[in-house]
Amino acid sequence: MCTVFSIGVESDSPFHPNYDVWPWGTACLLRPICSFPVQSTIANVFRSFLAFIIGLFTLKRLLTAFYDLFLSPLHYIPGPWYAAISELWMTTHIFRGVPFQAVDALFLKYGPIVRIGPNRVAFIDAQAVKTVYGVKFNKGQMYKAFLTNDGDHAMSLLDHTSHAAQKRLFAPHHTQANLVLFQPDIHSYTMEAVKVRLDQIAGSASVDCIMFFKQLTVDLNVYQQFGLRIDAVQKWNLDEEDVICTAITDFPKRVVLRNITGRLFPLVSKLPNRWIKRVCDSDRVLANLVRSCMQDNKSLAAKLPSDDDQTKMNLLTRMLQVRRGPNNERLSDDILISESMGQLIAGSETVSVLMAFMCWELAHQPEIAKKLRVEVDAAMPDRHIIPDIQQLQELPYLTAFIKEGFRIYDPVPALLDRVVPSQTKTPFTLLGYKLPAGTTVATQAYSSHRIPSIFPLPNTFITERWLADKETPAMIAQLMPFGAGTRICAGQNLAQMVLRIVITSIVRRFPVQAGDGTDEETMQIRGGFAIFPKNHKCLLRFLQRDV
């Protein structure tokens, strides 16, 4: 999955939007050429040649723009003209960290289908989601930027056949029945983080929840995926940087860099810049982590029959065990490494950011926290003993709170690109418009979660809207934080479980307050593919309760 990921560019990076690098850089390069002494014939020839090339390029660009605007089969689809002639419209909004909001504004202005690129169309329509996200449409090329260890994983595989083979590897790990075996581990990791870490500073200092929850989810994921304890949370308390957490945070930036530099990426990654080096290295750091766990997991898997689906085993052992079954020889160690990395990143970036935003909401709306506390206190009389997941799933206010969290703070609210297939007998029709094969189509949960007729006051966090007497089938149909269809998130059971456990444990122990410098402005949603708060931090204070 998932870049699943908080694609954003740090303000200290040379690629930050405020850093005027492109026009400035280009001007700097051209200036010495243009001011070259003109007396020499060679210089004149060179200038004419340059002018000719620039002229040709401009003409080609103009003709392409004319085609895109007036002749392309997509030209009658509504949308701003500048988006129809260039990908720059979308790229600019990704740089600014507001692609979801920009596309949403187009839906409000133009209706449920809009053209957002020369060959790209966005839509919101629950019915069309079923067709587009079914088996016939492959994923768009954009997913290739997510490659890990230079290889594919479930999220980045474009076609359904190779995806189906890969999915057989990890699907058994993500069943509810298997994950329940990890429940005691999730409880103890959560308790340890909450008790030992948050208790220690309760009331006295703010905690950056983006970092804290990242460390907690990385601890959980590294354990249930590779059987390794890295205790990232402990390092946070010691003010030590955890290299795995840093690499997971950096990986989405690497995706952006890879996306914008294209074929130049291998060269760019060698530039002597600390930020670039660290970001590019994130892939290697994570690959090394998985590689170092391989041998132990191979020994474990070797002891198990390939059809054993009862024994508790971590994701890597499970994949190695499944690989021993018939017809799986093509699944090399490298494929397993790429898949493991993809799952580690997808599982850590998403859940952690959502937890931070939800705790912010507890601080921001104390009346929600109060109602939640009444329910949680009753379900969890002893604050050291977290109830079983089945009991947590039955708590109505907690369930409503989590659904509203997914609606407003969906960690992956981005356009999920699919490509219109070529083999259809009749042209594909989307909301009355015929789309030729090869067109990229996508919907984004950000917008389906904010349809005003289905979710009144769409940008307001209202837990009550999900209580039994208010929830409607239309709301359920539009809620799609995990995507849709055949490529729906593999980790949704795990995400739901971890969220419930962590939120319950926090509500039971601490009233939460906004820390200095954290407010509605700094907590605005930003992102590229996944979300993060505007200033990349979520400082909250966890106060102590005596019960």
Ligand code: HEM
């Ligand atoms: C709140 C948490 C999460 C959210 C909102 C989320 C969201 C998503 C979305 C929207 C997709 C579909 C992408 C697409 O169609 O292109 C996806 C795919 C995926 N996610 Fe998640 N995810 C979450 C947690 C996790 C976790 C915990 C894991 C694993 C440990 C995970 C692993 C994956 C994988 C492997 C895929 C690719 C599935 C496939 O194509 O078969 N995700 N996720």
